[in-house]
Amino acid sequence: MDNQNTRRNFLKTAGIALGCLGLAVPERVIGSGNKVLDAEGDTITLLTPGGQLVKVEKSKLKPAELPSLTENQKRGREGLPIRAWVMVIDLSKCRNARKCMAACQAHHQLRPEQHHMNTLQMQDAEHTAPYYMPKNCQHCDNPPCTKVCPVNATFKRSDGIVLIDNERCIGCRFCIAACPYSARVFNWFEPRDAEKYKDVVYDIEANVPQKKGTISKCLFSADLLRAGKLPSCVSACPNGVYWFGDQNEDAVTNGTTKETTRFSKLLKDNAGYTLMEELGTKPRVYYLPPKNRAFPFEGEMQKHE
């Protein structure tokens, strides 16, 4: 009992302290903006999840409940209840617009050469037609990366997402070696705009702010999913490439058209498949073959010997 009391007292004090901090440094503005830059006069500059800088009047700000780092990390490790997220990428629709890549880099504070989402030019055999293939973390159900992590910094959640805790990562890069999809990136230097993000509380579900010497990877924009939104790459696509949804509900929504359809039927009708299924990784990202393409393949194949 005594123990509990002290803990409650501690939490109370901590709560008051956090509340004060929340007043001084407003963390979330009406659910969207969450990055504070600097205050000047009656307006304040904020960074939205989309990576835009916006000026907002101070009077419009309301103090937000600021989740503490530990709460945040604990919550982030559990996953959203009864969800099983899946992504379907329709290769027949992709024209290499790269809006997904840009949105992703803005959301996750990535440098231009760091890709959670990367649109690759693919050609399966010498005489087959080339096509564009957006590739992100496959959120495998049998993930080779989480197995090798020595400190449980990268882990698989109950809703199927593979996340990374960059407060714990020691930077050994074993997970990069283990991942057959080259889905992981490392912060070789200070991350982009490190100064701007330095006071932001770490959000494990967006892996922002990024940290030097740690791993980053696609998280299906878990922070947006918690807010009931689609991942940033999915909603950024202008061509209807991405479908995203819950396997338990058997429903996926197209990020461009917002049309919702049956996940199983979509795969069945279009001969959906997973990447390198022979490796036994059981991806949660499915592909629809590049058949009857909406756009022709343009440009030259990049050669890498």
Next chain:
Amino acid sequence: MTQKLTPDESRQKFDKIFADLTRSLKIKDELARFWIFILGMFLIVGLWGWIHQINKGLGITGMRDYVSWGMYIGNFVFFVAVSLIGLLISSILHLLHFDWGKPISRVAETVAIAAVALAGLVIVMDMGRPDRFLNIFLHGRFASPIVWDVTVITTYVAISTLLFYLPLIPDLALLRDRLGDDVPKIQKKLYSVLSLGWKGNTRQFEIITHAVRIMLVLIIPVGLSIHTVTSWLFANTLRAGWDSTIFGPYFVSGAFVAGSAAVILVMYVYRQRYDLEEYFTDKSFDWMGKMLVLMCLVYLYFNINEYLVPAYKMRAAEGVHLRELFTGRWSGLFWFAQIGGIFLPVILLLFRYFRRPLPITIIAFITLVASWFKRFIIVIPTLEHPHLPIQNVPEHFVHYTPTRPEIMITLLPFFASAIIITMLAKLFPVVTMWEYAEHSGVDKKTMFEDSEK
């Protein structure tokens, strides 16, 4: 081997052995100072590089998101490999009663301790967040081969240190009792403390022989584990070139090649520098040469398995990888590593001429360098060829080229291990004195006359 000596002969003989083997403790000339100075300078340069790397990030190296393990990991594998020689020479040769291994078992343990200690440092230097090293103990996940590696390597350090220390205790007592004023007081004090009140009676010898024997047996599974687990850091991934079931024995056999070469080098330096021709004899070099040939042949066998079997099938990714090694971008280094590290010692050391001290030392040096590049070849080319194409990244992400600070940091453990080896030789006799004396017919009673008091 053991002819009975009269007490006087015995005493004379032992005086000579003691004088010879404590020479390394007393030498204080220009060369010694210069050697330490040079090593120290390079060490400082390397440390400066490491600090630079901690400040700027691992980006100062040539590693990037695809080739995310570079020379540091190659270096780590190399140092773990070299440390395995302690297991081979002091344990396996001893347990099989190969007496020629006895005078060099302390050399082998010295090399093992220096190498495995530095392997631990190298792996910390490769970490993006060395400040979080303790996370491995706080949040360790036992499913990760890195945790297995940390476990067995720390155990190996402990056992190797004991294997160095236990047979040293009687020697420390001898140093305590017989050494004059030519070493500093503090050093004598050190011997006195470390010798744990050794008196040299039969009971004490029984205890120490028993303890050493336990360690000699224990080190075998632990030693095999350190390099097998290190090989699993690669073999447990899905990448062409690493995804192999024989990586464990392949690495262990390669380790014996590298370690034997390192021991030959250190033996030669001791022999020349401390005038120990009678202890590191032509015969010891001859034996080491024969052992190196045997180890190379075993290693050759695993190499044939490792390269020929996939090369016969040329499965897509394996094919790309093997072409790069045999005739592509990495062929120069690959053939240097294979020829210098296997074929050259096997062929030359079959001839007695090349098993003499100087020629074998030169060959051992080439073999050691080739062994280092062999680890480089095992680590890097595989990472340049992931399953999916490397696109939308700058050119230096595609091909790995080490940077200058990276090379400095890679060299640091070499200088650090040379310093450790030098310091050990300056503090302790490089051959186990009592064992050697006993072997030459000196009675234990005579040796410890002064200690009995």
